[in-house]
Amino acid sequence: MSDDVRAVIPADPRWQPDRAAADRTAAVVAGLVPRDENVDIDVTWHETLTVVDCGQNLERIGCPQCGASIDTEWWADLLSGRFVSL
Incomplete structure (x- = not known):
């Protein structure tokens, strides 16, 4: 469960x-x-400032200002530590 x-x-x-x-x-x-x-x-x-992972319920990441989609591969790289800063 x-x-x-x-x-x-x-x-x-x-x-x-x-x-x-x-x-x-x-x-x-x-x-x-x-x-x-x-x-x-x-x-x-x-x-x-810390990245908070929502787990497997992730459907979409969007910019709160313009509504554009953010690539989920970019997000995965951010979570894995391949990005040093935001």
Whole structure:
């Protein structure tokens, strides 16, 4: 059985909430989960701009400004570390 993962990523790549706010958000989300479900909630903290992989559910990557498609091979190279920076 596969996992469902939800990531909350700020729209502004130069901003992130402080750790206390992230922990409070995780607590709110935990309170929304039915008690009979076994759910793990993890807060992952990145100090720098980081690529976040959505796994095998990737269908398309698009530019949020113009809507143009971004090549998925470019994305795979980025994830593999073949690119040093964005």
